[in-house]
Amino acid sequence: MDIRKTVVIGVASGYGAGDPACQDGPEVLKNLRFLSDLEQSHAGFYWDDPVRLGPSHSPDSIDAVAEIGTLLADRIGQHLGRGDFPLVVGGDHSCAIGTWSGVKRALGDQARLGLIWFDAHMDSHTFESSPSKRIHGMALACLLGVGDRRLTDIAGAGAKLLPSDVCLIGVRSFESEEAALLAGLGVRIYSMDEVGRRGLRTVFAEARERIGEHTAAFGISIDLDALDPGEEPGVGSPVCGGLLRNELTDALSQAHGDKKLRALEIVEYNPYRDTRFVTARAIHDLCQSLIP
Numbered sequence: 001m002d003i004r005k006t007v008v009i010g011v012a013s014g015y016g017a018g019d020p021a022c023q024d025g026p027e028v029l030k031n032l033r034f035l036s037d038l039e040q041s042h043a044g045f046y047w048d049d050p051v052r053l054g055p056s057h058s059p060d061s062i063d064a065v066a067e068i069g070t071l072l073a074d075r076i077g078q079h080l081g082r083g084d085f086p087l088v089v090g091g092d093h094s095c096a097i098g099t100w101s102g103v104k105r106a107l108g109d110q111a112r113l114g115l116i117w118f119d120a121h122m123d124s125h126t127f128e129s130s131p132s133k134r135i136h137g138m139a140l141a142c143l144l145g146v147g148d149r150r151l152t153d154i155a156g157a158g159a160k161l162l163p164s165d166v167c168l169i170g171v172r173s174f175e176s177e178e179a180a181l182l183a184g185l186g187v188r189i190y191s192m193d194e195v196g197r198r199g200l201r202t203v204f205a206e207a208r209e210r211i212g213e214h215t216a217a218f219g220i221s222i223d224l225d226a227l228d229p230g231e232e233p234g235v236g237s238p239v240c241g242g243l244l245r246n247e248l249t250d251a252l253s254q255a256h257g258d259k260k261l262r263a264l265e266i267v268e269y270n271p272y273r274d275t276r277f278v279t280a281r282a283i284h285d286l287c288q289s290l291i292p
């Protein structure tokens with residue numbers, strides 16, 4: 001019998017963003033009990049202590065992101081070792097470096113990890129290319145082994161993902177340097193235009209097939225700004241023209257109960273912009289669509 005428990009790991013981190021508001025996202029979700037019906041209907045659904053830095057952490061944002069990423073990767077390793085299913089709730093998207101580095105380390109050297117990355121952005125800057133120098137815009141590049149070594153070497157040296165094992169979905173705002181980096185590596189990007197033409201169900205099914213082909217397991221990282229800000233105001237960096245909530249939950253439900261899905265991450269929740277907490281409800285619905 002499969003009794004895999006789902007463990008919610010909040011990451012109180014805004015160190016990778018210009019505005020630290022997202023660091024309070026997990027606490028709001030927990031205290032206002034947005035996931036409480038999942039706790040009641042799923043016997044093995046529970047919150048772990050949040051991952052956060054102490055007051056004496058480094059003022060340098062790279063060091064702070066590296067430190068919290070290392071803590072998160074260790075926490076992920078403990079839960080996967082127990083056979084639990086980590087649901088990571090950010091925090092800004094820089095926590096993805098810790099999440100997926102931790103999952104990769106737990107899989108072992110020989111096993112490849114696939115990743116589907118929902119985002120309005122490409123998150124594939126380097127310190128050289130980034131106009132803002134914010135690390136949440138560099139997280140995917142770091143996981144692909146491109147970036148500052150303090151970040152690329154979390155939970156093991158270098159790349160955690162092969163470009164062919166990664167797909168982005170929902171992209172509509174990026175700089176040319178990011179597009180050039182990903183094109184050079186050969187990462188498949190499903191832009192919003194392509195999603196509009198082909199439909200999210202089709203695109204998500206194709207992405208799963210691509211990243212599942214040579215991998216032992218896969219993950220899903222959802223930046224809430226992939227969703228349309230007209231529906232979901234509570235995100236870190238809103239960009240018009242995104243996915244609709246129902247469309248995304250419908251597509252994700254295709255992966256419901258998939259044993260190869262090793263972890264889920266939902267990030268960039270900004271509770272201060274979340275009028276009437278509608279986006280908190282979106283987080284709930286996204287979890288419900290995927291968690292068995």
Ligand SMILES: [Mn+2]
Pocket residue numbers: 093119121123136223
């Ligand atoms: Mn992102």
